Amino acid sequence: MSEAAPKIRIRGLSKAFGPKRVLDSLDLDVPAGRGMVVIGGSGSGKSVLIKCILGLIEPDAGTIEIDGRNVLTMSRSEREAVNAHIGMLFQQGALFDSLPVWENVAFGLLARRMMRRAEAKPRAIEILAQVGLGPDVADLSPAELSGGMQKRVALARAIAARPDIMFFDEPTTGLDPIMGAIIDALIVAQVKRLGATAFSITHDMASAQRIGDTVAMIHGGKIIWVGPAHAIRESGNPYVDQFVRGSSEGPIKMEVRR
Amino acid sequence: MTALLDLLAAIGRGLFAVLSAAGGVTLFALQAVSHIVRPPFYPRLLLRQMLEIGYFSLPVVALTAIFSGMVLALQSYTGFARFSAEGAVATVVVLSITRELGPVLAGLMVAGRIGAAIAAELGTMRVTDQIDALTTLSTNPMKYLVVPRVVAATVVLPMLVVVADILGVLGGFIVGVAKLEFNPGTYMARTWEFLEAQDVISGLVKAAVFGFVIALMGCYQGYHSKGGAQGVGAATTNAVVSASILILTFNYVITELFFAR
Numbered sequence: 001m002s003e004a005a006p007k008i009r010i011r012g013l014s015k016a017f018g019p020k021r022v023l024d025s026l027d028l029d030v031p032a033g034r035g036m037v038v039i040g041g042s043g044s045g046k047s048v049l050i051k052c053i054l055g056l057i058e059p060d061a062g063t064i065e066i067d068g069r070n071v072l073t074m075s076r077s078e079r080e081a082v083n084a085h086i087g088m089l090f091q092q093g094a095l096f097d098s099l100p101v102w103e104n105v106a107f108g109l110l111a112r113r114m115m116r117r118a119e120a121k122p123r124a125i126e127i128l129a130q131v132g133l134g135p136d137v138a139d140l141s142p143a144e145l146s147g148g149m150q151k152r153v154a155l156a157r158a159i160a161a162r163p164d165i166m167f168f169d170e171p172t173t174g175l176d177p178i179m180g181a182i183i184d185a186l187i188v189a190q191v192k193r194l195g196a197t198a199f200s201i202t203h204d205m206a207s208a209q210r211i212g213d214t215v216a217m218i219h220g221g222k223i224i225w226v227g228p229a230h231a232i233r234e235s236g237n238p239y240v241d242q243f244v245r246g247s248s249e250g251p252i253k254m255e256v257r258r
Numbered sequence: 259m260t261a262l263l264d265l266l267a268a269i270g271r272g273l274f275a276v277l278s279a280a281g282g283v284t285l286f287a288l289q290a291v292s293h294i295v296r297p298p299f300y301p302r303l304l305l306r307q308m309l310e311i312g313y314f315s316l317p318v319v320a321l322t323a324i325f326s327g328m329v330l331a332l333q334s335y336t337g338f339a340r341f342s343a344e345g346a347v348a349t350v351v352v353l354s355i356t357r358e359l360g361p362v363l364a365g366l367m368v369a370g371r372i373g374a375a376i377a378a379e380l381g382t383m384r385v386t387d388q389i390d391a392l393t394t395l396s397t398n399p400m401k402y403l404v405v406p407r408v409v410a411a412t413v414v415l416p417m418l419v420v421v422a423d424i425l426g427v428l429g430g431f432i433v434g435v436a437k438l439e440f441n442p443g444t445y446m447a448r449t450w451e452f453l454e455a456q457d458v459i460s461g462l463v464k465a466a467v468f469g470f471v472i473a474l475m476g477c478y479q480g481y482h483s484k485g486g487a488q489g490v491g492a493a494t495t496n497a498v499v500s501a502s503i504l505i506l507t508f509n510y511v512i513t514e515l516f517f518a519r
Contacts, residue, residue: 056390080396088394094387098379108395157395167394 005068007032007165007197008053013062014221015048022048023059024221035191035198037212037229039205039243041252044218046201047091050169053199054088055079066165084112087158087196089187091170093150095142101128101153102138108161124160130193131156131186148179152186159190166191168200172207184210205244208232217243219252286478290408293400300406307410311372311473312417318371319364323422326359327351327429335438347438348448351430353457357517360422361415361461362509365468368415369501373476376407377497380480381490389481404481408473415469416462423461460516467512468505475501 006029015023022045030036040046051057053064055071063070071082095104103110105127106120115123125135131152142150151171158166171187172180184207191198191211202208208215212229217240225237233244242250334350380403383389392399427449434440476497483493 051390054390054394056393076398080398083394083396086394088391090387090391092386094391096383096388096391107397111395111397 004032006030007067008199009063009065009068010053011063011065013049013052013059013064015045015052015057015059021221023052023062025062026218026222028216028223028226030197030199031214032197033195035188035200035211035213035229036216037200037202037208037214038216038218038223039202039208040218041203041243045221046203046218047169049218050167050199050201054086054167055083084108084161085164087161087163087166089151089154089158089166089168089171091173093142093154095150095154095157097142100139100141101145104142104153105156105160107157112161124156127156127160128153130159130190132182147174148176148183151175151179151183155183155186155190159194162194163196164194165197165199166194168198168202168211170202170204171200171211172202172204177206180204180207181210187211205232205246282482283474283478286481287474289400290404290474290477293398293405294409296401298401300402303402303406304410307406308414310375311368311407311410311469312414315368315371315414315418316421318367319418319422320425322363322367323355323360323426324429326363327355327426327431328433330354330359330426331430331433331438335434344438345448347434348430348440348445349452351434352427352449352453355426355430356423356453356457356461357513358461358509360419360426361464361468362505364415364419364422364465365472365505365509366502368411368418368469369472369498369505372411373472373497373501374494376473376476377480377483377494378490380477381483381493384481384483385486385490399481404477407477408470411469411473412466413469415472416465419461419465423458456516460512463516464509464512467508471504471508472501475504 008028008030010026010028013023013026014021026045026049028038038046038049048057052059053066053071059072062072064072066082069082071079074082095101096107099107102121102124105124106115109115109120109123110117121138125138128135128138133149133152133156137145137149137153142153145153166187168187171183175183187198187200188211198211200208200211209229209232215227215229215232216223217225217237219239225235225240227235232240235241235244238251242252330351331347334347335344338344338346338350380389383403389399389403392402431442431445431449434445435442479493479497479500480490483489485492
Protein backbone atom coordinates (compact mmCIF):
# COMPACT_ATOMS: atom_id res chain seq x y z
CA MET A 1 0.00 0.00 0.00
CA SER A 2 1.53 3.36 -1.01
CA GLU A 3 1.35 6.09 1.58
CA ALA A 4 -0.35 9.36 0.50
CA ALA A 5 2.00 12.31 -0.05
CA PRO A 6 2.12 14.63 2.97
CA LYS A 7 0.54 18.08 2.68
CA ILE A 8 3.65 19.62 4.25
CA ARG A 9 7.03 17.90 4.04
CA ILE A 10 9.99 19.36 5.92
CA ARG A 11 13.50 18.02 5.47
CA GLY A 12 16.77 19.10 7.04
CA LEU A 13 15.39 22.42 8.26
CA SER A 14 17.99 24.44 10.15
CA LYS A 15 17.96 27.91 11.58
CA ALA A 16 20.42 29.62 13.90
CA PHE A 17 20.36 33.06 15.48
CA GLY A 18 24.01 33.90 16.07
CA PRO A 19 25.55 31.02 18.02
CA LYS A 20 22.11 29.69 19.06
CA ARG A 21 20.99 26.80 16.84
CA VAL A 22 17.18 26.84 17.12
CA LEU A 23 16.28 24.30 14.42
CA ASP A 24 18.81 21.57 13.75
CA SER A 25 18.18 19.58 10.56
CA LEU A 26 14.53 19.05 11.48
CA ASP A 27 12.37 16.56 9.53
CA LEU A 28 8.57 16.43 9.74
CA ASP A 29 5.65 15.24 7.58
CA VAL A 30 2.17 16.71 8.04
CA PRO A 31 -0.47 14.41 6.50
CA ALA A 32 -3.24 16.01 4.42
CA GLY A 33 -6.57 16.57 6.14
CA ARG A 34 -5.22 15.78 9.59
CA GLY A 35 -4.43 17.81 12.67
CA MET A 36 -0.73 17.93 13.59
CA VAL A 37 0.27 19.51 16.88
CA VAL A 38 3.88 20.31 17.69
CA ILE A 39 4.56 20.53 21.41
CA GLY A 40 7.68 21.73 23.14
CA GLY A 41 8.96 23.97 25.88
CA SER A 42 9.41 27.71 25.70
CA GLY A 43 12.33 28.56 23.42
CA SER A 44 12.36 25.09 21.84
CA GLY A 45 11.89 26.49 18.31
CA LYS A 46 8.14 25.94 17.82
CA SER A 47 7.46 29.53 16.76
CA VAL A 48 10.54 29.63 14.52
CA LEU A 49 9.34 26.41 12.84
CA ILE A 50 5.87 27.79 12.10
CA LYS A 51 7.35 31.12 10.89
CA CYS A 52 9.72 29.25 8.55
CA ILE A 53 6.79 27.33 7.05
CA LEU A 54 4.80 30.56 6.62
CA GLY A 55 7.74 32.31 4.95
CA LEU A 56 8.14 34.87 7.75
CA ILE A 57 11.65 33.68 8.63
CA GLU A 58 14.18 32.44 6.09
CA PRO A 59 15.81 29.19 7.23
CA ASP A 60 19.56 28.60 6.84
CA ALA A 61 19.15 25.18 5.22
CA GLY A 62 16.59 22.53 4.33
CA THR A 63 13.41 22.26 2.29
CA ILE A 64 9.74 22.90 3.02
CA GLU A 65 7.35 21.41 0.50
CA ILE A 66 3.66 22.28 0.43
CA ASP A 67 1.70 20.04 -1.94
CA GLY A 68 5.01 18.76 -3.30
CA ARG A 69 6.48 22.20 -4.16
CA ASN A 70 9.42 23.68 -2.29
CA VAL A 71 8.14 27.02 -1.01
CA LEU A 72 11.62 28.23 -0.10
CA THR A 73 12.68 28.57 -3.74
CA MET A 74 9.47 30.28 -4.90
CA SER A 75 9.27 33.88 -6.13
CA ARG A 76 7.38 36.37 -3.96
CA SER A 77 4.28 36.21 -6.19
CA GLU A 78 4.29 32.39 -6.19
CA ARG A 79 4.61 32.45 -2.43
CA GLU A 80 1.68 34.88 -2.15
CA ALA A 81 -0.38 32.49 -4.28
CA VAL A 82 0.44 29.66 -1.84
CA ASN A 83 -0.41 31.91 1.12
CA ALA A 84 -3.83 32.51 -0.44
CA HIS A 85 -4.63 28.90 0.54
CA ILE A 86 -3.33 29.29 4.06
CA GLY A 87 -5.02 30.62 7.20
CA MET A 88 -3.08 31.62 10.30
CA LEU A 89 -4.23 32.26 13.85
CA PHE A 90 -1.54 34.20 15.69
CA GLN A 91 -0.86 33.77 19.39
CA GLN A 92 -2.07 37.27 20.33
CA GLY A 93 -4.61 37.44 17.52
CA ALA A 94 -2.63 40.08 15.59
CA LEU A 95 -5.83 41.89 14.63
CA PHE A 96 -5.34 45.17 12.78
CA ASP A 97 -6.36 47.72 15.36
CA SER A 98 -6.79 50.48 12.77
CA LEU A 99 -9.66 48.53 11.15
CA PRO A 100 -13.10 47.57 12.48
CA VAL A 101 -13.80 43.90 13.19
CA TRP A 102 -15.59 43.22 9.89
CA GLU A 103 -12.69 44.62 7.83
CA ASN A 104 -10.28 42.44 9.80
CA VAL A 105 -12.36 39.37 8.96
CA ALA A 106 -12.75 40.33 5.30
CA PHE A 107 -9.15 41.54 4.93
CA GLY A 108 -7.94 38.55 2.91
CA LEU A 109 -11.02 38.62 0.68
CA LEU A 110 -10.54 42.33 -0.07
CA ALA A 111 -6.76 42.05 -0.43
CA ARG A 112 -7.05 39.28 -3.00
CA ARG A 113 -9.80 41.20 -4.80
CA MET A 114 -12.16 38.26 -4.22
CA MET A 115 -15.07 40.64 -3.61
CA ARG A 116 -16.00 44.32 -3.36
CA ARG A 117 -16.35 46.11 -0.02
CA ALA A 118 -20.15 46.22 -0.30
CA GLU A 119 -20.28 42.41 -0.58
CA ALA A 120 -17.51 41.83 1.94
CA LYS A 121 -19.30 43.19 5.00
CA PRO A 122 -22.31 40.79 4.89
CA ARG A 123 -19.88 37.95 4.19
CA ALA A 124 -17.76 38.97 7.20
CA ILE A 125 -20.89 38.97 9.40
CA GLU A 126 -21.70 35.43 8.18
CA ILE A 127 -18.20 34.27 9.07
CA LEU A 128 -18.40 35.96 12.48
CA ALA A 129 -21.59 33.93 13.10
CA GLN A 130 -19.64 30.73 12.40
CA VAL A 131 -17.34 31.53 15.34
CA GLY A 132 -20.24 32.48 17.59
CA LEU A 133 -20.16 36.27 17.30
CA GLY A 134 -23.18 38.41 16.49
CA PRO A 135 -23.43 41.17 13.88
CA ASP A 136 -23.23 43.80 16.65
CA VAL A 137 -19.45 43.30 16.92
CA ALA A 138 -18.84 43.92 13.20
CA ASP A 139 -18.36 47.68 13.52
CA LEU A 140 -16.44 47.60 16.81
CA SER A 141 -12.71 48.15 17.04
CA PRO A 142 -10.64 45.08 18.09
CA ALA A 143 -9.54 47.01 21.19
CA GLU A 144 -13.16 47.03 22.39
CA LEU A 145 -13.30 43.20 22.51
CA SER A 146 -12.29 40.79 25.29
CA GLY A 147 -9.35 38.40 24.75
CA GLY A 148 -11.66 35.49 23.92
CA MET A 149 -13.65 37.55 21.43
CA GLN A 150 -10.45 38.79 19.79
CA LYS A 151 -9.35 35.17 19.39
CA ARG A 152 -12.69 34.35 17.74
CA VAL A 153 -12.34 37.29 15.36
CA ALA A 154 -8.79 36.17 14.54
CA LEU A 155 -10.13 32.67 13.85
CA ALA A 156 -12.86 34.16 11.64
CA ARG A 157 -10.18 36.06 9.69
CA ALA A 158 -8.13 32.87 9.32
CA ILE A 159 -11.04 30.85 7.89
CA ALA A 160 -12.54 33.64 5.75
CA ALA A 161 -10.84 32.65 2.49
CA ARG A 162 -11.61 28.93 3.03
CA PRO A 163 -7.96 27.84 3.37
CA ASP A 164 -6.56 24.35 2.67
CA ILE A 165 -4.06 24.58 5.49
CA MET A 166 -4.58 26.28 8.82
CA PHE A 167 -1.84 27.23 11.27
CA PHE A 168 -2.48 27.87 14.94
CA ASP A 169 0.17 29.47 17.16
CA GLU A 170 -0.61 28.74 20.82
CA PRO A 171 -4.37 29.13 20.28
CA THR A 172 -5.31 28.99 23.97
CA THR A 173 -2.54 31.17 25.41
CA GLY A 174 -3.90 33.96 27.59
CA LEU A 175 -7.40 32.44 27.83
CA ASP A 176 -9.10 30.89 30.84
CA PRO A 177 -9.62 27.08 30.66
CA ILE A 178 -13.28 27.39 29.63
CA MET A 179 -12.59 29.91 26.87
CA GLY A 180 -9.59 27.80 25.81
CA ALA A 181 -11.86 24.77 25.42
CA ILE A 182 -14.41 26.85 23.48
CA ILE A 183 -11.71 28.14 21.08
CA ASP A 184 -10.38 24.59 20.61
CA ALA A 185 -13.90 23.32 19.84
CA LEU A 186 -14.34 26.12 17.28
CA ILE A 187 -10.99 25.28 15.71
CA VAL A 188 -11.86 21.58 15.41
CA ALA A 189 -15.31 22.38 13.97
CA GLN A 190 -13.98 24.87 11.41
CA VAL A 191 -11.06 22.67 10.33
CA LYS A 192 -13.48 19.77 9.86
CA ARG A 193 -15.97 21.92 7.96
CA LEU A 194 -13.27 23.14 5.57
CA GLY A 195 -11.60 19.71 5.29
CA ALA A 196 -8.32 21.53 5.95
CA THR A 197 -4.96 20.33 7.21
CA ALA A 198 -4.26 21.83 10.63
CA PHE A 199 -0.79 22.57 11.98
CA SER A 200 -0.64 23.85 15.54
CA ILE A 201 2.06 24.61 18.06
CA THR A 202 1.29 24.69 21.75
CA HIS A 203 2.59 23.87 25.20
CA ASP A 204 -0.96 23.36 26.51
CA MET A 205 -1.35 19.58 26.71
CA ALA A 206 -5.14 19.64 27.09
CA SER A 207 -5.40 21.81 23.97
CA ALA A 208 -2.95 19.58 22.06
CA GLN A 209 -5.13 16.53 22.69
CA ARG A 210 -8.32 18.37 21.78
CA ILE A 211 -7.16 19.77 18.43
CA GLY A 212 -4.55 17.23 17.29
CA ASP A 213 -4.78 13.83 15.62
CA THR A 214 -0.99 13.52 15.73
CA VAL A 215 1.45 15.08 18.18
CA ALA A 216 5.13 15.74 17.52
CA MET A 217 7.55 16.88 20.18
CA ILE A 218 10.35 19.33 19.37
CA HIS A 219 13.44 19.47 21.55
CA GLY A 220 16.95 20.66 20.80
CA GLY A 221 15.88 21.82 17.36
CA LYS A 222 14.74 18.35 16.26
CA ILE A 223 11.51 16.37 16.29
CA ILE A 224 12.21 13.71 18.91
CA TRP A 225 8.85 11.93 18.98
CA VAL A 226 5.77 11.62 16.76
CA GLY A 227 2.67 9.65 17.71
CA PRO A 228 -1.11 9.70 17.93
CA ALA A 229 -2.51 12.37 20.26
CA HIS A 230 -4.41 9.83 22.36
CA ALA A 231 -1.19 7.88 23.09
CA ILE A 232 0.89 10.80 24.29
CA ARG A 233 0.67 9.81 27.94
CA GLU A 234 2.06 6.36 27.10
CA SER A 235 4.79 7.51 24.71
CA GLY A 236 7.64 5.75 26.50
CA ASN A 237 9.84 8.73 25.63
CA PRO A 238 11.40 10.32 28.74
CA TYR A 239 11.34 13.81 27.20
CA VAL A 240 7.66 13.55 26.27
CA ASP A 241 6.82 12.02 29.64
CA GLN A 242 8.51 14.87 31.51
CA PHE A 243 6.77 17.47 29.33
CA VAL A 244 3.35 15.84 29.72
CA ARG A 245 3.81 15.55 33.50
CA GLY A 246 5.07 19.14 33.67
CA SER A 247 7.86 17.94 35.96
CA SER A 248 11.11 19.78 36.63
CA GLU A 249 12.81 16.38 37.05
CA GLY A 250 13.94 14.71 33.85
CA PRO A 251 16.17 15.04 30.82
CA ILE A 252 14.77 18.46 29.74
CA LYS A 253 16.71 21.35 31.24
CA MET A 254 15.06 24.70 30.67
CA GLU A 255 17.38 27.47 29.51
CA VAL A 256 17.10 30.75 31.34
CA ARG A 257 18.31 32.87 28.39
CA ARG A 258 16.70 32.76 24.95
CA MET B 259 49.03 49.38 23.21
CA THR B 260 45.98 47.35 24.32
CA ALA B 261 44.10 50.54 25.11
CA LEU B 262 44.86 51.85 21.63
CA LEU B 263 43.66 48.62 20.02
CA ASP B 264 40.48 48.75 22.13
CA LEU B 265 39.91 52.32 20.99
CA LEU B 266 40.45 51.41 17.34
CA ALA B 267 38.14 48.40 17.74
CA ALA B 268 35.43 50.61 19.25
CA ILE B 269 35.80 53.16 16.43
CA GLY B 270 35.68 50.34 13.86
CA ARG B 271 32.55 48.85 15.43
CA GLY B 272 30.87 52.27 15.46
CA LEU B 273 31.81 52.93 11.85
CA PHE B 274 30.63 49.48 10.83
CA ALA B 275 27.29 50.04 12.62
CA VAL B 276 26.80 53.41 10.88
CA LEU B 277 27.62 51.95 7.44
CA SER B 278 25.38 48.96 8.08
CA ALA B 279 22.47 51.23 9.11
CA ALA B 280 23.04 53.49 6.08
CA GLY B 281 23.02 50.43 3.80
CA GLY B 282 19.87 49.13 5.45
CA VAL B 283 18.05 52.47 5.03
CA THR B 284 19.20 52.77 1.40
CA LEU B 285 17.96 49.28 0.52
CA PHE B 286 14.68 49.95 2.32
CA ALA B 287 14.28 53.22 0.37
CA LEU B 288 14.99 51.52 -2.97
CA GLN B 289 12.52 48.76 -2.12
CA ALA B 290 9.86 51.35 -1.18
CA VAL B 291 10.41 53.33 -4.39
CA SER B 292 10.26 50.17 -6.53
CA HIS B 293 6.89 49.28 -4.97
CA ILE B 294 5.43 52.74 -5.69
CA VAL B 295 5.10 51.97 -9.40
CA ARG B 296 3.99 48.32 -9.12
CA PRO B 297 0.41 47.25 -8.42
CA PRO B 298 -1.60 46.62 -6.33
CA PHE B 299 -2.21 50.24 -5.30
CA TYR B 300 -4.12 51.35 -2.21
CA PRO B 301 -5.67 54.76 -3.05
CA ARG B 302 -7.92 54.69 0.03
CA LEU B 303 -4.89 54.29 2.32
CA LEU B 304 -3.01 57.00 0.42
CA LEU B 305 -5.87 59.48 0.92
CA ARG B 306 -6.10 58.59 4.61
CA GLN B 307 -2.37 59.21 5.04
CA MET B 308 -2.54 62.50 3.13
CA LEU B 309 -5.27 63.62 5.49
CA GLU B 310 -3.35 62.46 8.54
CA ILE B 311 0.00 63.94 7.51
CA GLY B 312 -1.27 67.07 5.75
CA TYR B 313 -4.57 68.25 7.17
CA PHE B 314 -3.90 67.34 10.79
CA SER B 315 -0.42 68.91 10.70
CA LEU B 316 -1.81 72.25 9.51
CA PRO B 317 -2.30 73.84 12.96
CA VAL B 318 1.21 73.08 14.21
CA VAL B 319 2.86 74.14 10.94
CA ALA B 320 0.72 77.28 10.71
CA LEU B 321 1.51 78.42 14.26
CA THR B 322 5.23 77.71 13.80
CA ALA B 323 5.33 79.66 10.52
CA ILE B 324 3.40 82.70 11.71
CA PHE B 325 5.47 83.16 14.89
CA SER B 326 8.72 82.56 12.98
CA GLY B 327 7.75 85.30 10.49
CA MET B 328 6.89 87.64 13.36
CA VAL B 329 10.11 87.09 15.28
CA LEU B 330 12.16 87.29 12.09
CA ALA B 331 10.72 90.72 11.29
CA LEU B 332 11.40 91.92 14.82
CA GLN B 333 14.96 90.56 14.99
CA SER B 334 15.99 91.77 11.55
CA TYR B 335 14.53 95.22 12.23
CA THR B 336 16.46 95.67 15.48
CA GLY B 337 19.61 94.18 13.94
CA PHE B 338 19.46 96.11 10.65
CA ALA B 339 18.72 99.37 12.47
CA ARG B 340 22.37 99.34 13.57
CA PHE B 341 23.45 100.09 10.00
CA SER B 342 20.28 101.86 8.85
CA ALA B 343 19.02 99.00 6.70
CA GLU B 344 15.52 98.67 8.20
CA GLY B 345 14.05 98.85 4.71
CA ALA B 346 15.37 95.35 3.96
CA VAL B 347 13.16 93.72 6.62
CA ALA B 348 10.38 92.65 4.23
CA THR B 349 12.87 91.16 1.75
CA VAL B 350 14.79 89.32 4.45
CA VAL B 351 11.58 87.90 5.88
CA VAL B 352 10.26 86.58 2.57
CA LEU B 353 13.59 85.11 1.44
CA SER B 354 14.31 83.51 4.79
CA ILE B 355 10.83 82.03 5.01
CA THR B 356 10.57 80.67 1.48
CA ARG B 357 14.14 79.42 1.16
CA GLU B 358 14.86 78.13 4.65
CA LEU B 359 12.52 78.58 7.58
CA GLY B 360 9.31 77.46 5.87
CA PRO B 361 10.57 74.06 4.69
CA VAL B 362 12.99 73.40 7.57
CA LEU B 363 10.63 74.32 10.41
CA ALA B 364 7.68 72.56 8.76
CA GLY B 365 9.92 69.52 8.18
CA LEU B 366 11.11 69.43 11.78
CA MET B 367 7.59 69.88 13.16
CA VAL B 368 6.21 67.15 10.91
CA ALA B 369 9.17 64.90 11.80
CA GLY B 370 8.19 65.25 15.45
CA ARG B 371 4.49 64.71 14.83
CA ILE B 372 4.33 62.28 11.93
CA GLY B 373 7.73 60.54 12.00
CA ALA B 374 7.12 59.56 15.61
CA ALA B 375 3.53 58.45 14.92
CA ILE B 376 4.54 56.31 11.94
CA ALA B 377 7.39 54.64 13.87
CA ALA B 378 5.13 53.97 16.87
CA GLU B 379 2.31 52.57 14.73
CA LEU B 380 4.47 50.30 12.58
CA GLY B 381 6.60 49.34 15.58
CA THR B 382 3.51 48.25 17.51
CA MET B 383 2.30 46.36 14.45
CA ARG B 384 5.69 44.62 14.26
CA VAL B 385 5.83 43.52 17.89
CA THR B 386 2.19 42.36 17.91
CA ASP B 387 2.66 40.26 14.73
CA GLN B 388 0.33 42.46 12.66
CA ILE B 389 2.99 42.89 9.95
CA ASP B 390 3.46 39.10 9.81
CA ALA B 391 -0.33 38.76 9.64
CA LEU B 392 -0.35 40.98 6.52
CA THR B 393 2.12 38.62 4.84
CA THR B 394 0.03 35.56 5.66
CA LEU B 395 -2.97 37.37 4.15
CA SER B 396 -1.10 37.70 0.82
CA THR B 397 -0.54 41.42 1.36
CA ASN B 398 2.90 42.92 0.89
CA PRO B 399 3.59 45.11 3.97
CA MET B 400 5.84 47.39 1.90
CA LYS B 401 2.98 48.19 -0.45
CA TYR B 402 0.29 48.33 2.21
CA LEU B 403 2.11 50.20 4.98
CA VAL B 404 5.22 51.90 3.63
CA VAL B 405 4.25 53.13 0.14
CA PRO B 406 1.10 55.10 1.17
CA ARG B 407 2.97 56.87 3.97
CA VAL B 408 6.04 57.71 1.88
CA VAL B 409 4.02 58.95 -1.11
CA ALA B 410 1.60 60.92 1.07
CA ALA B 411 4.38 62.67 3.01
CA THR B 412 6.32 63.49 -0.18
CA VAL B 413 3.25 65.01 -1.84
CA VAL B 414 1.75 66.75 1.17
CA LEU B 415 4.78 68.43 2.73
CA PRO B 416 5.23 70.90 -0.19
CA MET B 417 1.55 71.84 0.25
CA LEU B 418 2.16 72.47 3.95
CA VAL B 419 5.18 74.58 3.07
CA VAL B 420 3.09 76.75 0.71
CA VAL B 421 0.83 77.44 3.69
CA ALA B 422 3.87 78.02 5.92
CA ASP B 423 5.35 80.47 3.38
CA ILE B 424 2.14 82.50 3.19
CA LEU B 425 1.63 82.57 6.96
CA GLY B 426 5.30 83.29 7.65
CA VAL B 427 5.20 86.32 5.37
CA LEU B 428 1.89 87.32 6.95
CA GLY B 429 3.50 87.11 10.41
CA GLY B 430 6.29 89.42 9.28
CA PHE B 431 3.73 91.76 7.71
CA ILE B 432 1.69 91.96 10.92
CA VAL B 433 4.72 92.87 13.04
CA GLY B 434 6.10 95.15 10.32
CA VAL B 435 2.88 97.15 10.01
CA ALA B 436 1.42 96.99 13.52
CA LYS B 437 4.58 97.30 15.60
CA LEU B 438 7.38 98.63 13.38
CA GLU B 439 5.08 101.13 11.63
CA PHE B 440 5.90 100.19 8.03
CA ASN B 441 3.46 101.34 5.38
CA PRO B 442 1.44 98.24 4.36
CA GLY B 443 1.75 98.97 0.64
CA THR B 444 5.51 99.59 0.86
CA TYR B 445 6.02 96.44 2.94
CA MET B 446 4.18 94.27 0.39
CA ALA B 447 5.99 95.94 -2.52
CA ARG B 448 9.35 95.20 -0.81
CA THR B 449 8.21 91.61 -0.22
CA TRP B 450 7.61 91.01 -3.94
CA GLU B 451 10.43 93.15 -5.26
CA PHE B 452 13.34 90.72 -4.83
CA LEU B 453 11.43 87.44 -4.60
CA GLU B 454 12.23 85.01 -7.45
CA ALA B 455 10.49 81.81 -8.50
CA GLN B 456 13.64 79.87 -7.64
CA ASP B 457 13.34 80.93 -3.98
CA VAL B 458 9.92 79.35 -3.66
CA ILE B 459 10.71 76.33 -5.86
CA SER B 460 13.85 75.47 -3.90
CA GLY B 461 11.75 75.50 -0.72
CA LEU B 462 9.15 73.20 -2.25
CA VAL B 463 11.81 70.77 -3.51
CA LYS B 464 13.29 70.72 -0.02
CA ALA B 465 9.84 70.04 1.42
CA ALA B 466 9.27 67.06 -0.91
CA VAL B 467 12.67 65.59 0.03
CA PHE B 468 12.02 66.21 3.74
CA GLY B 469 8.59 64.54 3.46
CA PHE B 470 10.17 61.48 1.86
CA VAL B 471 12.88 61.34 4.53
CA ILE B 472 10.45 61.75 7.45
CA ALA B 473 8.13 58.95 6.27
CA LEU B 474 11.02 56.72 5.25
CA MET B 475 12.78 56.96 8.62
CA GLY B 476 9.50 56.48 10.51
CA CYS B 477 8.67 53.39 8.43
CA TYR B 478 12.23 51.99 8.57
CA GLN B 479 12.55 52.33 12.33
CA GLY B 480 9.03 51.04 13.02
CA TYR B 481 9.30 48.18 10.53
CA HIS B 482 12.50 46.91 12.14
CA SER B 483 11.61 47.50 15.77
CA LYS B 484 11.79 44.61 18.22
CA GLY B 485 11.69 43.91 21.91
CA GLY B 486 8.22 45.06 22.96
CA ALA B 487 7.32 48.47 24.35
CA GLN B 488 10.95 49.46 24.93
CA GLY B 489 11.81 48.62 21.31
CA VAL B 490 8.88 50.66 20.01
CA GLY B 491 9.97 53.60 22.19
CA ALA B 492 13.52 53.37 20.85
CA ALA B 493 12.22 53.15 17.26
CA THR B 494 10.15 56.29 17.80
CA THR B 495 13.10 58.25 19.21
CA ASN B 496 15.44 57.03 16.45
CA ALA B 497 12.89 57.95 13.77
CA VAL B 498 12.61 61.56 14.96
CA VAL B 499 16.33 62.04 15.62
CA SER B 500 17.49 60.48 12.34
CA ALA B 501 14.84 62.32 10.30
CA SER B 502 15.79 65.64 11.93
CA ILE B 503 19.51 65.14 11.22
CA LEU B 504 18.79 64.09 7.64
CA ILE B 505 16.52 67.12 7.13
CA LEU B 506 19.32 69.48 8.16
CA THR B 507 21.85 67.57 6.03
CA PHE B 508 19.67 67.54 2.91
CA ASN B 509 18.80 71.18 3.55
CA TYR B 510 22.43 72.10 3.04
CA VAL B 511 22.86 69.80 0.03
CA ILE B 512 19.78 71.17 -1.76
CA THR B 513 20.74 74.77 -0.94
CA GLU B 514 24.17 74.08 -2.43
CA LEU B 515 22.56 72.64 -5.57
CA PHE B 516 20.21 75.61 -6.05
CA PHE B 517 22.23 78.59 -4.94
CA ALA B 518 25.95 77.77 -5.05
CA ARG B 519 27.78 80.05 -7.43
